[in-house]
Amino acid sequence: MSGKALLELRHISKHFAGSQALSDVSIELNQGEVLGLVGANGAGKSTLMNVLGGVITKDAGSILIDGHEISLTSPSAADRAGIAFVHQEPALFSMLTVAENMFVTDYPGKWGWIDRARMVEACARHLHTVDSQLDPNTLARDIGIGDSQLIEIARALSQQARIVLFDEPTSSLTVHEKERLFEIIRSLKNSGTGVIYISHFLDEVLDICDRVVVLRNGKVVAKSPVSEMSMARLVEEMLGRQLESTRQSGRRAGDVVLQVESLSRGNVLRNVSFTLHENEVVGLWGLLGSGRSELFRALTGLDPIDRGHIRMRIGGELRPITPGNFLSRAGYVTENRRDDGLFAKMSLRPNVTAASLWNVIRSRLRFIDQAGERHVAEEVMQSLAIKASGPEALAETLSGGNQQKVILGKWLQRQPTVILMDEPTRGVDVGAKAEIHRLIGELADQGTSILIATSEIEELMSLSDRVLVISRGHIVTDITRDRVEQESLMRFAMGEA
Ligand SMILES: Nc1ncnc2c1ncn2[C@@H]1O[C@H](COP(=O)(O)OP(=O)(O)OP(=O)(O)O)[C@@H](O)[C@H]1O
Ligand SMILES: [Mg+2]
Structure with a gap:
């Protein structure tokens, strides 16, 4: 490694009510490097990316770009610092078109006048980089989660950032789209961009990344070039046990x-x-x-x-x-947990019991037996190893993978x-x-x-x-x-x- 790292995270910590999401995390990323970030659900990967993306503020630690400390207090600060972020859960405005969503923070045009034709044309061009044929005029509510993910990726690439963060970009992509994304990542690498790549597909990580960092319970437990890392060891570092x-x-x-x-x-x-x-x-x-x-x-x-x-x-x-x-x-576990799977603003307790409410409603009087609910929620949390502070934790505060377990848990109960x-x-x-x-x-x-x-x-x-x-x-x-x-x-x- 010559000179300064492109990006350096020093001793980053972040605490949420009920959990220490990150403790003393130090990571560096070099130019033209693809760094894999892996860890079990709730390990702190998205939290770390959210800190870098200016979405949340850290409690302690510093962030340096080219050796200079920077402050990332908002997503636009991250954008100005040359950091683009592909979020784990693409959040599009359902009533806006694909093109409007892509430029929602930065419409092309002048003096408050939106140049619609230019926006549609630019959107199509950005979509083309990810091989998407999607019509920029489609309403976001009419597209599936795979396409949302492609839009999110196209938008991040359009920023021409020096650092691109991918938080599980392939979780809804098809084989072809995945291959296209890998080509893109390789060309980002060749042009000197630094990439952080988060995925639960460990084979992808071993394939596309140069180095890998493993987080467990908010701490860095391993750092290694992928050439010295095997799948089995990666799993063991992540889980603290064999599979x-x-x-x-x-x-x-x-x-x-x-x-x-x-x-x-x-x-x-x-x-x-x-x-x-x-x-x-x-x-x-x-x-x-x-x-x-x-x-x-x-x-x-x-x-x-x-x-x-x-x-x-x-x-x-x-x-x-x-x-x-x-x-x-019948039961239905949807692909989009954000829209139809979870009551995000409610705690785990009603979320887990929502599908089998009759079991916890004391007949006739029809009040919900909260103690019973809590008991069921605790059981489900334990059997699926759901990481949360307790049955009263709000669903939206759980990590992505843990939200998915809650949705499954509710159906597994009702059979x-x-x-x-x-x-x-x-x-x-x-x-x-x-x-x-x-x-x-x-x-x-x-x-x-x-x-x-x-x-x-x-x-x-x-x-x-x-x-x-x-x-x-x-x-x-x-x-x-x-x-x-x-x-x-x-x-x-x-x-x-
Ligand atoms: N807004 C929040 N309020 C409270 N706790 C939170 C909040 N955001 C995250 N957490 C907690 O911080 C921890 C780390 O979560 P994070 O989303 O970073 O995990 P992750 O590694 O990205 O997991 P996954 O693989 O499931 O996406 C979890 O215990 C989570 O419940
Ligand atoms: Mg995550």
């Missing part, structure tokens, strides 16, 4: 519990037909925009359907149901006949992921039928008893686990039947 394997044992599928026939919606869903059985985990595999999330939205009545039939096993018989009452009998899960382990660390996989397996062993959309092929392969491949709104194949093969899945999903 047990959770390969699922063979289950026998039972009776049909859900039958979907010719479900159609415009050209988004075309004659989708499939069945789910008791004791079965079925993977739904498809690229972004293949109709994966759209299928869930249609089944649960969030989007209207043009035609189709749904039957569910009720009282031992298959009976027709409408999307409107699907959710009264519905069918659960739809859209990317259930998005943003979850390797330890918690193994735990969630185990719990999903347990639910299936107890009879629940689970349909899981995932874009992670390892997850698909390790969880599913059967895989449905969806492409362009159509189920192109239905294969059992023993016939699932990585390459054929890719080909099917790309539509090369």
